Amino acid sequence: MEYNGILFIIHHLVIAKSLKYQGVKLLKLEEILSSLNIHTLSFEKVNFELERLQLSDEDHDLAQAIVNHSPDWVPADSDIKTVQHKRIIELSEQLNSIFVNVKILATTLLEALINLYLSIKCIKTERKDLFKMIESVDLKKKWKSAPVIFLERYDLSFSSSTGQELKKLIDIRNTFIHYNPKVIDREIGKEISGVKIEKPHIQKYSEKVRKIKVFLTLPKHLLSHLYGQGETAKLIYLLGDSIALSDEDKEEILKHKNLSSRK
Numbered sequence: 001m002e003y004n005g006i007l008f009i010i011h012h013l014v015i016a017k018s019l020k021y022q023g024v025k026l027l028k029l030e031e032i033l034s035s036l037n038i039h040t041l042s043f044e045k046v047n048f049e050l051e052r053l054q055l056s057d058e059d060h061d062l063a064q065a066i067v068n069h070s071p072d073w074v075p076a077d078s079d080i081k082t083v084q085h086k087r088i089i090e091l092s093e094q095l096n097s098i099f100v101n102v103k104i105l106a107t108t109l110l111e112a113l114i115n116l117y118l119s120i121k122c123i124k125t126e127r128k129d130l131f132k133m134i135e136s137v138d139l140k141k142k143w144k145s146a147p148v149i150f151l152e153r154y155d156l157s158f159s160s161s162t163g164q165e166l167k168k169l170i171d172i173r174n175t176f177i178h179y180n181p182k183v184i185d186r187e188i189g190k191e192i193s194g195v196k197i198e199k200p201h202i203q204k205y206s207e208k209v210r211k212i213k214v215f216l217t218l219p220k221h222l223l224s225h226l227y228g229q230g231e232t233a234k235l236i237y238l239l240g241d242s243i244a245l246s247d248e249d250k251e252e253i254l255k256h257k258n259l260s261s262r263k
Contacts, residue, residue, distance in 0.1 A: 224256065
């Protein structure tokens, strides 16, 4: 893409489109969860309408036996759990797959976006060497502090909702990328080191879905914040194109300039 006569070759559109695809998968999964009337995704607490599950013939027969059992045959707990949890586990794994993919893709996209922005500003202000100095800065610091070099009144507080979302996304991503296995000394019964990973089968899937949706829209919110801090509409449009923002999303950013900090 071209900006002020300078051609920028970008490759992160494929990341943006992959992230959008995860959003489509999430919507389809939500429809399934809604149609099955599933309210939890947990081994211990399952709340759904059994008759609406999409079961194989074998599972359907077992379900019927459970529903219509007589005193002569009472299925074991393990059999009941097999029927109840088979579909739940499958859907939970799908949701967790989307969750992990969105975390990695969204963080990668945010780094590509801020790097593109800073490289454009450095070239435009004839400070090409400056980009080499700030390129290796931590991603949180890049979004929080680096734009102030070019926008005098720029500020991104981690107490704002956008700042909190950014910090949370990066922290969760780091937990997976820089994973430190939990180590416990059995002799003293004390945990020596380790990072807690969220359990794969969550009790309330709605909270995980909410997090995914926040991470999916974070690039747009950060561009909105950047525009609200004084960046030009022309550059915001270009950056929006680089992450495959729709025309509607870009127009929304420009219309809600005063709300872009989302405090």
